[in-house]
Amino acid sequence: WNAAPDFADVMGQPLARRAMVLAAAGGHNVLLIGAPGTGKSMLAKRLPGILPPLTREEAVETTKIYSIAGQLPKGRGLISARPFRSPHHSASAAALAGGGATFRPGECSLADCGVLFLDELPEFSRDSLEVLRQPLEDGQITVSRAAGSATYPSRFQLVAAMNPCKCGYYGHPTRPCTCSPSAVRQYRSRVSGPLLDRIDLCVEMDPVAFDELHTSTPAESSADLRKQVLAARAVQARRYAAPGYEGVHCNAQLTAGQVRRVCRMTPAAERLLRASYDTLGLSARAHDRILRVARTVADLAGKQLLDEEALLEALQYRAQEKVETF
Structure with a gap:
């Protein structure tokens, strides 16, 4: 330990x-x-x-x-x-x-x-x-x-x-x-x-x-990163204390129905997601995965709505495609 x-x-x-x-x-x-x-x-x-x-x-x-x-x-x-x-x-x-x-x-x-x-x-x-x-x-x-x-x-x-x-x-x-x-x-x-x-x-x-x-710039320490994590977790703790989120403690645990409620987007972000959905042929499950990650990106940035930046970052981390294609 x-x-x-x-x-x-x-x-x-x-x-x-x-x-x-x-x-x-x-x-x-x-x-x-x-x-x-x-x-x-x-x-x-x-x-x-x-x-x-x-x-x-x-x-x-x-x-x-x-x-x-x-x-x-x-x-x-x-x-x-x-x-x-x-x-x-x-x-x-x-x-x-x-x-x-x-x-x-x-x-x-x-x-x-x-x-x-x-x-x-x-x-x-x-x-x-x-x-x-x-x-x-x-x-x-x-x-x-x-x-x-x-x-x-x-x-x-x-x-x-x-x-x-x-x-x-x-x-x-x-x-x-x-x-x-x-x-x-x-x-x-x-x-x-x-x-x-x-x-x-x-x-x-x-x-x-x-x-x-051989860079002289020090990388961020675990203590610095943990502060960011705790701040984002505090946002989620407040959000999921509301009725209707029993058993949910963090964004990864959101059900499909809860994703729709929690992941409100800016109009530009919604357009981006619609275009990606069609172009990349995403499944409903992949769509929800991207939104859950985008929600975490926004929580770390202290933003209420998911913007294009949060969605673009979430789109980088798609697992199925990276394993299946090359």
């Missing part, structure tokens, strides 16, 4: 850093795509450090889960830091979901109220990835075995990372990719549509340039 490492250590990657701030501010799930060494794991490990502190209820819930799993150090009080779990891609569906002979919470529940980081996402088995659908949808997971069934809370933020292809260098500016086009397609198709549908933010990361590594 060490303190999370600092964002000040991350050189370059302005778009990915911004995506992490949006993720923290709106509770969104993130997918990072990039060659080895572009900083995907570095960014994921720093997300808990800019999330709001655990509430008393969350701390009690998290502590209970770790106690049931037998992972609470002796003589330890309530857990005060948000969990960060990073299971290896060889982890079985049971390791993620929980269960076993003595019913224990799995990785999805150990990440409750924190971050679940899945590195090399396409390398996880299809069964393991299917396990994620229920917790991402319902915030809990039910494990059924011959001995009975148990339901554990599993409200985590998903951060997933993947290479653009099997060898890792598709589209790399200086290193050649050794995969055939069909191998690239096959690799990317291992991540299913239903899982991508639960991911609001997707970022393609380029290798960090030499000059970015």
Whole structure:
């Protein structure tokens, strides 16, 4: 339970850093795509450090889960830091979901109220990835075995990372990719549509340039970024305290009906969204995802209405298209 490492250590990657701030501010799930060494794991490990502190209820819930799993150090009080779990891609569906002979919470529940980081996402088995659908949808997971069934809370933020292809260098500016086009397609198709549908933010990361590594301008620290996140979360807490938003604590949790109420746009922004919807052939689900992210962009900027700027930024992070096309 060490303190999370600092964002000040991350050189370059302005778009990915911004995506992490949006993720923290709106509770969104993130997918990072990039060659080895572009900083995907570095960014994921720093997300808990800019999330709001655990509430008393969350701390009690998290502590209970770790106690049931037998992972609470002796003589330890309530857990005060948000969990960060990073299971290896060889982890079985049971390791993620929980269960076993003595019913224990799995990785999805150990990440409750924190971050679940899945590195090399396409390398996880299809069964393991299917396990994620229920917790991402319902915030809990039910494990059924011959001995009975148990339901554990599993409200985590998903951060997933993947290479653009099997060898890792598709589209790399200086290193050649050794995969055939069909191998690239096959690799990317291992991540299913239903899982991508639960991911609001997707970022393609380029290798960090030499000059970015040797810049004298310090990057923003986790403490600075956390202030922005807390301000945006305070706006959402006030908004969702109103009747009709039971169980909603952040923008990522809005239902389709609530999105219409909360995401009011300027006329120019509405025109932009209409044009994008037709040109890009967006699904209804993608349309709502874009609005939820745009709402978070506007909350960070302290704006009531979604303007063109908020929508343009949200349109950059569309996951389906980035994984399926190249």
